[in-house]
Amino acid sequence: MGLFPTSPPRIIAQHLQLDLSIRNYRTPAALSTQKYADLRNEHTFPPFAALPEELDPDLSYYEMSGFREFKHSRHWCFLAEISKVEWLARLRLVVRDKQGALVPVAFYTDDKGEEFKYRARKGSTVMILYPDQHFFLGGTTGIRLEKESFCKIVTAPLNELMALSDRVGRYSTWQAGGRTCHGCDEKKVVDLQKCAGCGMFWYCDKTCQTTGWQSKGHKRDCKLIRENGLRAMFLTDRDRFEHFIDFLLPEPVTASESTAAAVEKLSALSIGTESGGSRAAEQTAVIVKTPYKIQPIASKGKGMVASTWIPRGTRILSEPPLFRVPRDNPDISAVDDIVVSKVSQLSAEQQRVFFDLTNIHGTEHSTAMGIARTNVLPLGSDSRSGGLFPIASRINHSCRHNAQNTWNDNIGRLTIHALRDIKWGEEITICYLPTVGSYRERQNRLRATFKFTCTCELCSLPCVYSRWESDMRLRKLQKLDAQIPGLLWGDRVEEKTALGLVRSMLDLFREEGIQDASIARAYNDAYQLALTCEDECRAKVFAQRAWEARCVAEGADSPTAVKMKKAVDQREHVKVPELDEDAFEKWLWMEGES
Numbered sequence: 319m320g321l322f323p324t325s326p327p328r329i330i331a332q333h334l335q336l337d338l339s340i341r342n343y344r345t346p347a348a349l350s351t352q353k354y355a356d357l358r359n360e361h362t363f364p365p366f367a368a369l370p371e372e373l374d375p376d377l378s379y380y381e382m383s384g385f386r387e388f389k390h391s392r393h394w395c396f397l398a399e400i401s402k403v404e405w406l407a408r409l410r411l412v413v414r415d416k417q418g419a420l421v422p423v424a425f426y427t428d429d430k431g432e433e434f435k436y437r438a439r440k441g442s443t444v445m446i447l448y449p450d451q452h453f454f455l456g457g458t459t460g461i462r463l464e465k466e467s468f469c470k471i472v473t474a475p476l477n478e479l480m481a482l483s484d485r486v487g488r489y490s491t492w493q494a495g496g497r498t499c500h501g502c503d504e505k506k507v508v509d510l511q512k513c514a515g516c517g518m519f520w521y522c523d524k525t526c527q528t529t530g531w532q533s534k535g536h537k538r539d540c541k542l543i544r545e546n547g548l549r550a551m552f553l554t555d556r557d558r559f560e561h562f563i564d565f566l567l568p569e570p571v572t573a574s575e576s577t578a579a580a581v582e583k584l585s586a587l588s589i590g591t592e593s594g595g596s597r598a599a600e601q602t603a604v605i606v607k608t609p610y611k612i613q614p615i616a617s618k619g620k621g622m623v624a625s626t627w628i629p630r631g632t633r634i635l636s637e638p639p640l641f642r643v644p645r646d647n648p649d650i651s652a653v654d655d656i657v658v659s660k661v662s663q664l665s666a667e668q669q670r671v672f673f674d675l676t677n678i679h680g681t682e683h684s685t686a687m688g689i690a691r692t693n694v695l696p697l698g699s700d701s702r703s704g705g706l707f708p709i710a711s712r713i714n715h716s717c718r719h720n721a722q723n724t725w726n727d728n729i730g731r732l733t734i735h736a737l738r739d740i741k742w743g744e745e746i747t748i749c750y751l752p753t754v755g756s757y758r759e760r761q762n763r764l765r766a767t768f769k770f771t772c773t774c775e776l777c778s779l780p781c782v783y784s785r786w787e788s789d790m791r792l793r794k795l796q797k798l799d800a801q802i803p804g805l806l807w808g809d810r811v812e813e814k815t816a817l818g819l820v821r822s823m824l825d826l827f828r829e830e831g832i833q834d835a836s837i838a839r840a841y842n843d844a845y846q847l848a849l850t851c852e853d854e855c856r857a858k859v860f861a862q863r864a865w866e867a868r869c870v871a872e873g874a875d876s877p878t879a880v881k882m883k884k885a886v887d888q889r890e891h892v893k894v895p896e897l898d899e900d901a902f903e904k905w906l907w908m909e910g911e912s
């Protein structure tokens with residue numbers, strides 16, 4: 319039996335962030351070798367018999383972290399089809415696992431399973447994160463579910479999910495030499511277009527998409543993926559444990575009906591085209607219908623909320639300004655006059671929209687100036703002017719924002735891009751601060767400039783210790799950021815040391831959950847360093863990664879992305895070593911070199 323027959327071992331929870339959706343923590347670098355999960359894989363998706371026993375921590379799932387203390391060392395997820403649903407003071411399911419074993423699952427969640435009561439149907443599949451074999455008092459063995467966000471119910475039988483997983487392995491994954499069109503089964507390197515509905519299947523053209531849709535079952539697969547948020551499930555990196563991943567609680571089934579209807583008409587081929595074997599374009603999905611709603615948000619006025627599942631890299635909004643306002647004129651009353659004059663030139667409808675925006679400055683200035691000061695968004699990072707945007711101005715702030723606002727000079731519009739997958743119903747947020755400093759710095763600045771107390775995910779970290787850890791990381795990042803220009807433009811650049819600093823920054827971004835354009839900037843620094851050191855090989859790789867990160871945060875048409883793409887294309891002839899992923903990363907960052 320157990321290792322510790324007298325007193326049970328303690329499993330230490332490493333839940334640093336609450337309510338994380340299944341999402342991808344990988345950097346764009348890792349994304350370029352990304353694989354989709356294989357649901358048949360029994361290491362990650364074990365059958366009941368292979369689950370660890372509750373009182374006997376299995377060291378292939380946990381690692382020791384002290385005397386009789388264990389912590390999770392990887393992710394795992396149990397998949398089984400529901401064969402019986404009962405309510406006996408709490409929800410109780412009997413499920414059939416991959417090996418055909420019947421397993422009871424009892425809901426010991428706060429609401430005793432109420433949340434799942436109407437979704438649990440015979441023939442649907444239940445997914446449970448991190449379960450172990452529990453010995454119930456009555457003598458049976460099964461799963462005791464305590465955390466509702468570790469459970470998800472998918473409206474399809476298990477064998478259908480397995481078959482979908484096989485198709486994902488064949489058609490969604492980039493394999494050496496190209497990607498396979500789901501319509502004609504031909505492998506291609508360039509010119510494939512992605513299904514805009516699910517973002518996971520690729521086609522040569524509309525004819526192939528029609529074949530895939532009508533004859534090869536994509537109509538059903540696409541709906542299944544979208545309505546159950548399965549793309550994120552397939553993408554999660556399961557062997558690297560940093561902290562727990564959760565399923566966000568069930569999405570209403572109607573969430574993507576409008577998108578589904580549009581896809582139904584086969585009008586939804588994405589414009590994201592692959593070129594040169596790179597997959598940055600994969601991250602630019604096109605959503606057929608406006609993917610957001612503007613609606614009231616508790617204690618924030620109005621805000622923007624996702625009205626469908628929005629994949630990472632999606633351009634959520636592209637909006638021209640109503641008018642521009644100077645940002646560098648210290649003479650406030652002169653700026654006030656300019657604003658009043660610009661507003662008077664707007665049409666009646668534009669004025670109605672403008673005066674509906676929020677004014678946090680009361681009677682300090684004219685109403686028009688108060689609205690402008692509250693809502694203006696910068697037109698470029700060092701821009702001397704800002705713009706007023708009827709829609710983008712409704713987006714609220716978060717220090718751990720899920721979207722990025724960028725002024726795109728090439729198209730004369732402000733763009734908002736999803737920095738990670740955003741769930742239906744989740745608020746879309748941007749960061750109002752030029753840099754994210756420590757908790758105190760952020761709070762002071764937001765109170766002074768925008769007159770609110772931030773209660774975002776980062777500012778509400780559950781304990782002082784995790785906030786302190788986050789502050790330490792953010793301070794380290796500020797220091798590293800200040801060090802890098804000196805290294806870049808110094809007399810003697812020591813490539814290995816300088817790259818080490820960039821790598822530390824990227825590690826800190828990952829630990830902190832930062833996924834915005836800072837990542838592109840860090841890779842751009844690495845690119846500049848490699849150039850200074852005449853290291854064309856690494857310059858090519860860093861340019862590629864900087865470009866991919868720009869595509870996610872700003873879109874492939876942003877001036878910075880276009881510039882980076884040129885840097886990549888100029889090095890088309892440069893050969894990079896062909897190594898496996900780990901060895902490649904070691905080579906890239908000059909690990910082990912003296």
Ligand SMILES: C[S@@+](CC[C@H](N)C(=O)[O-])C[C@H]1O[C@@H](n2cnc3c(N)ncnc32)[C@H](O)[C@@H]1O
Pocket residue numbers: 617618619620621675676678692693711712713714715716768769770771772773774
């Ligand atoms: C550009 S407006 C954003 C849209 C605004 N909520 C509305 O109703 O039009 C900026 C103002 O929204 C509010 N706001 C933005 N982010 C917030 C947050 N995280 N918490 C509370 N209020 C916020 C603050 O009053 C801030 O000055």
